[in-house]
Amino acid sequence: MARHPAPRRGPTRALALVVMLVSLVLAGWAARGLLDEPVPEVDAFGSSPLSLGLPSPSATGMPSSPDAPHLARSLPRPARAPAALAPVAEGREPVRLRVPAVELDVELEAVGVATDGQMEIPDDGDRAGWYRHGPRPGDDGSVVIAAHVDTRSGPGAFLALTGVAEGDVVRVELADGSSTAYRVVGGEQVAKRDLPVDELFRRDGDPVLRLVTCSGDWSPxxxxxxxxxVISAVPVGPTEATEGV
Amino acid sequence: MMLKTTTAVVLAGVTGAAFAVPAAADDHESAVSVLHGVPGLTVDVYVNGEEAIPDFAPGTLTEPMMLAAGRYDIEIYADGDDPETAEPALSAEDLEVPGGANLTLAAHLSEDGTPTLGAFVNDVTRTSAGEARLTVRHAAAAPAVDVRAGGSAVVEGLTNPDEQVLDLPAGTVTADVVLAGTEDVVLGPADVNLAEGTNTIVYAWGSAEEGTLDLAVQVIEGLHTPPDGVPSGQGGLADTGALLVLALAGVAGAVVTGRQVIRATARD
Known part of the structure; x- marks a missing residue:
């Protein structure tokens, strides 16, 4: 009677194999889901997306008087200024960003360029970085604030940007206690290789605020x-700024 | 005036790199700024016989003028002197202005204290993202100097009328000027803002002997380069937490059942 329980072994092993394969498929599918499209897709909206740009930067430099035929008569009289060392100005760094419509409220750090040539992003997913080499709120040009959509440990502050809509109010507080209000005019998802960095980081032309995070598929x-x-917002007047906050 | 000195300024050495000029749009003209670095003398500057910069005081710098490429006669008279009758304090004939360059014409003292007229070519090639360019020019009646930034010498043994150009991380540096190889501070210390994407040109001018040494600063903007991109995600989104649980459960299931299979096989 003490024979091998051979008839029972086959089905057990087959069942275990099937369960193992199902488990592997499940693990693979879930892992694929983890890697694919973790960030909600955002359709472009608004009238002023990044690729269209805003009116081109104003011309700079001295007039060259090309129509004056004689050199001596075309000489401009240049303006002049003392060549003394300028004091280092402080106080107008942006320190806080709020978008009440999506309950976004983050502290800002002044950031520069990382060693790989890309914009520095604060490691802390709850903070955003203001590109300190570019314009400050109130200046001409494009104020760039970026933050992680996620960190290795979870969502980042700018995941909220996926819910921003045209007309939302954005408020940037400065170190001196003042604040500048903006109204969202457009949003666009751009392939990183096509990101128009010259336009995004332009230092002159019409004032605009660009909020930047990541989107699309995760590429392991x-x-x-x-x-x-990229969310674009333009400054609003003081009366408009009191709405929606 | 008794200061008459004629300096033939030949603008050789305008490199090809100087032609990539954001401010000077094409090859037919150049941006020319003028710096007055001779202490104690207010002047009128004439270009091709026409008064271009009246009442020009020491320590001042003009905005860039766009000058067509060509030859220019520059004459500098003591303020109020009539060019018809007076001798110029300084002059340069047939000064050649190339096209597509950015220049600074500087009236300054030579090392022995003689007023002179010199032209510097400003490096307006683009700076790397995050960097600033620092140009240091010795335009003073003073011996060789070192320039220290943040306590360490960044320029050593600079003599009149030479310059040195460095690209540095943008930011504010505390700089001073010492006699070369010594700790004898002759200028500064001063906080210098090296703004990103600029060429910040610092001139030492005046006379050490007469106690008129000073710094003059010229800033050329618009040389910046944007960052390459915005890497704003690390791939750990938590709204995929459920997927993570499923993946872990799947792996665990595979491990448990896999062991079952191995054990059953081993019993065979």
Whole structure:
């Protein structure tokens, strides 16, 4: 009687194999889901998306008087200024960003350029970085504030940008206690390789605020998302600024 | 005036790099700024016989003028002197202005204290993202100097009328000027804002002997380069937490059942 329980072994092993394969498929599918499209897609909206740009930067430099035929008569009389060392100005750095419509409220750090040539982003997913080499709120040009859509440990502050809509009020507080209000006019998801960095980081022309984060698919090989999400906002007057906050 | 000195200024050495000029749009003209670095003498500057910069005081700098490429006669008279009758304090004939360059014409003292007229070519090639360019020019009646930034010498043994150009991380540096190889501070210390994407040109001018040494600063903006991109995600989104649980459960299931299979196989 003490024979091998052979008839029972086959089905057990087959069942275990099937369960194992199902488990592997499940794990693979879930892992694929983890890697694919973790960030909600955002359709472009608004009338002033990044690729269209805003009116071109104003011309700079001295007039060259090309129509004056004689050199001596075309000589401009240049303006002049003392060549003394200028004091270093402080106080107008942006320190806080709020978008009440999506309950976004983050502290800002002044950031520059990382060693790889890309914009520095605060490691802390709850903070955003203001590109300190570019314009400050109130200046001409494009004020750039960026933050992580996620960190390795979870969502980042700018995941909220995926819910921003045209007309939302954005408020940037400065170190001197003043604040500048903006109204969202457009949003666009751009492939990173096509990101128009000259336009995004322009230092003159009409004032605009650009909020930037990542979007698209997660590329494990490159350890980065394929796209950037760029929200554009323009300054609003003092009366308009009191609405919606 | 008794200061008459004629300096032939030949603008050789305008490199090809100087032609990539954001401010000077094309090859037919150049941006020319003028710096007055001779202490104690207010002047009128004439270009091709026409008064271009009246009442020009020491320590001042003009905005850039766009001058067509060509040859220019520059004459500098003591303020109020009549060019018809007076001798110029300084002059340069047939000064050649190339096209597509950015120049600074500087009236300054030579090392022995003689007023002179010199032209510097400003490096307006683009700076790397995050960097600023610092140009240091010795335009003073003073011996060789070192320039220290943040306590360490960044320029050593600079003599009149030479310059040195460095690209540095943008930011504010505390700089001073010492006699070369010594700790004898002759200028500064001063906080210098090296703004990103600028060429910040610092001139030492005046006379050490007469106690008129000073700094003059010229800033050329618009040389910046944007960052390459915005890497704003690390791939750990938590709204995929459920997927993470499923993936872990799947792996665990595979491990448990896999062991079952192995054990059953081993019993065979």
């Amino acid at each position: 090989g490159a350890s980065s998302y394929t796209d950037n999400l």
